[in-house]
Amino acid sequence: MSDTAAPAPAPGHHTQLWSVDDHLADILAAVRPLDPIELQLPDAQGCVLVEDVTVPVALPPFDNSSMDGYAVRTADVSGATEEFPAVLTVIGDVAAGSGSLPEVGPGQTARIMTGAPLPPGAEAVVPVEWTDGGAGGGAVTSMRPAAGGGPGGASGEVRVYRSAQARAHVRSRGSDVRAGDLALEAGTVLGPPQIGLLAAIGRDRVRVRPRPRVVVLSTGSELVQPGEQLGAGQIYDSNSFALTAAARDAGAIAYRVGAVTDDAQTLRATIEDQLIRADMVVTTGGVSVGAYDVVKEALSSVGDEDEAGSGIDFRTLAMQPGKPQGFGSIGRDHTPLLALPGNPVSSYVSFELFVRPAIRALMGLKDVHRPMVRATLATDKPLSSPSGRRQYLRATYDAEAATITPVGGAGSHLVAALAHADALIVVPEDSVSVQPGTEVDVVLIG
Template identity: 80%
Template structure:
């Protein structure tokens, strides 16, 4: 992948956070649209306008269990002088043949059932005596259980205005209306609307498939016993969960040992199911930084644009980063540091926006607010570095407090943080009461 590098600062280029992010987003393109079943399209971005083929609801229907009546027949009805109507049939939801309601008549009706011919309103069953005779409203029995012809009487104790308790045809949406516009993210209410208008499939940009790999011979899977010098692999779980949270389909690969050939083979095996690869660990300057060893020289002269560029960023935590493309399809790869906090912060700043760009989402970044630092003493920050501190944000007070220290290994502090406090590159000391940018993580 081509990149516009910043100024050379001597022996090693130093990239800003914004330059690195811009380089990533310039190379990531939204995935091609596909047709998906409704439930498979949840969380995806619609790529076409969807219009309504039929009105919703498609017919006038009752919003209550009760009786379908003519307005004139219940005018002036009261507890003392009820309107006495002949019940001519039942109307259940899904009914096909409907009884006609004539003068002095009523039809028992269920919620959602179509308004029968002749009826102008629905009186709730609570406004009546429940009816008498076969099929009386105490059970609201279906028409199939009632004899033909009249089915007793019902006494109505209250008058009803025209269209009372009637949901009009097209009162939700009319045929030809725009149901959903291209660019809509499909959540449960949108999928409900698509189903209601009869759409079984929809054209969307799919959720990207993100493969997460941890590297390190010291890593042990949770649930297994720890030997001397080993630790549990938390990064791959954190990043896979973060990828899902961003909207991706995440695949977590067990930790890969510190062997460049094994890592290369593992990545090659995973390319078949990856729209984006994320590695964590092995990107610094140590003797066992296998990600750099395996991928830094992976560019192929016959495959222009392939290979991973490893660079240093003017940020803390997360200074070492890698970005490029691997494989015949030039699959994007982001190589993140191995320290847990560095890895997670890097994901939020760089991987999450890349995932959302692949999805074609309009909003790539977490929301950022301004908040006042609540602290007992001034915070310090390294010169020429953008620092990201774990924070607890109080939206009502408009304040933010630091959580834990600045160490990039402090996972417990990260678990109790809901935000990242941003200290700019040109600031080395922040006094309590200073207003800062705060990235909201929840």
């Protein structure tokens, strides 16, 4: 953090120019991971594990068949061919879930289904396609367990047309994971495969940090909800939709609040009503120096005004787009609040740079940042950038060629170009021009 940056945000308005890095550092220093809770598996999806999980039982817990076929002794099928098949006596069926297993002796076999335990005495499984299926004629390609599905359910003989090596088509006990192995380590985000593994080893609940609840609301009397009729001077509210989707993409449970008019009392009451379900509040619009920028006025007394440490700091950042920013905490629980500018591109870029890392920090993740790569600028003319400001330009990234191509112009209202971008070109504060072919830093947002 630079000498000009405060160690923590303080209420009020500052005229100094803050760097992107200092502003982000203040946010991350103030945001603490949510307290762990225990959740059942279906509710833990998307959460971050806070404990190492070890395997209590091996997977699979017993030797089992990977095919429908016949469990055999290898000596009994050695040298078997189409012309000279091995003829074995079928002593029973072994279905998945079977408890009582027949013992396979010399010259014998048990019909076995996929996933069923390998019966004692058997050393391998020959697929049903390698046999006549017990029909005494041509090969068959499917099996059905006999009525009862247990030992003694099948009888007669089967012809086997190929030999089998020991352990052929057998899934060995512990071949996936062994008892005592580390299944998942703390810090893992629980997606579908991880949830499946936890269930497979018998865990019905886990200790995690919950997904943060993020409330998103936009401000502006000119905003109309999509689907409604536009009046004179009105535009559709896109920010709340984009940022709510972005919050969900970051891992949060996000709630969108319809646009609030430019009235400080209404905005204050709306935010206070939302605090009961918010681990973070994100506002968009009303943070610059306009006559109707009511966010500053509203947030000056939202929640518990007497709670020490609460308050929002409004700052001017050395960046483009997204120069006006606000950050602090509100209410008795010191709920983090990030106030973003209202222009669509400014709002979204600000979310990527500041809100997304804050959400990831609430989740307890170690790496909260988007990936950054180096790429060659693929453009016909130089890029211009304002002196003293870090510029973020929308672009498309070609990973194979390691090139980056700008999309649209630099205007903060050009939302169509943003919809086609999957990356942001980063132009440093000390650069006013970037030549084609230059290597630049690129933030991947796609």
